[in-house]
Amino acid sequence: MRRHNEAAALSAQRAVHARAYAEQRQVDAERMASQIQIKALESPRDQTSFPRLEFLDPYFLAGTPPTTLLDALAGCVAEVLDVPRCDAQQARPADGGLRLVAHRGMSAPFLTYFALVADRNTACGQAAESGCAVWVHDVRTSSLFTDGSRQAVLDAQSRAVLSLPLGQPGGPVLGVLSLHHRSPGLLAHVDTAILGALTRAAGRALQWHASRPPVVQNRRASAPLQQKPPTRTPSELPPPSVTSAVTAKRGPTSPL
Secondary structure (H helix, E strand, O other), rough: HHHHHHHHHHHHHHHHHHHHHHHHHHHHHHHHHHHHHOOOOOOOHHHHHOOOOHHHOOHHHHHHOHHHHHHHHHHHHHHHHHOOEEEEEEEEHHOEEEEEEEEEEOHHHHHHOOOOEOOOOHHHHHHHHHHOOOOEEEOOOOOOHHHHHHHHHOOOOOOOOEEEOOOOOOOOOOOOEEEEEEOOOOHHHHOOOHHHHHHHHHHHHHHHHHHHOOOOOOOOOOOOOOOOOOOOOOOOOOOOOOOOOOEEOOOOOOOO
């Protein structure tokens, strides 16, 4: 009887060890799969160029929900690029268009008017439909807007707009980032090297979240705003056309 009990206890102990080993193997496999998936969010070129720009951290991109990510993107644009007025919209087909989910410096009437954009009669709407960057040199003279949307933008003291679609090349537009300036043409001085890195990262992350459930927890509670632009001449931008609205030929995540 004693030997039987010892054998049973040993068998039970082995079963516990085997189960623990199998569970650890599963955890290790899941961790490895998560790391492989998250690695797809890396951009070695951009991370080498801007090593202190924490928005580019793949774990931040993977662990931050889309609406919070767009808020962090707006915060980075406002602080890192010294563009105090911008807004970010998320494409929500169920709502019928672009839902404004984050901003910096925009007025309450503007936020109300553009809470949901369902047509292309705005810079953001055209960017979402075309999948290309849209410049508006001067809102006052642009033929892009309707009378109502033009007045809403002007009332927000915005005379120049740059709208950038967010997504992966060849894929759907999942959001739009719009920069605003109170003076015509002055958005041409924005540092497009950093702006391109930010929008590419946001596009990768939005596509990543749209295609799979989240697999990691957010490692940071606040938006990462660590790096100011380097002291150098801003990257060349194609000048706004005399027709006031120009659509770039590159896709949503191409360098500007």
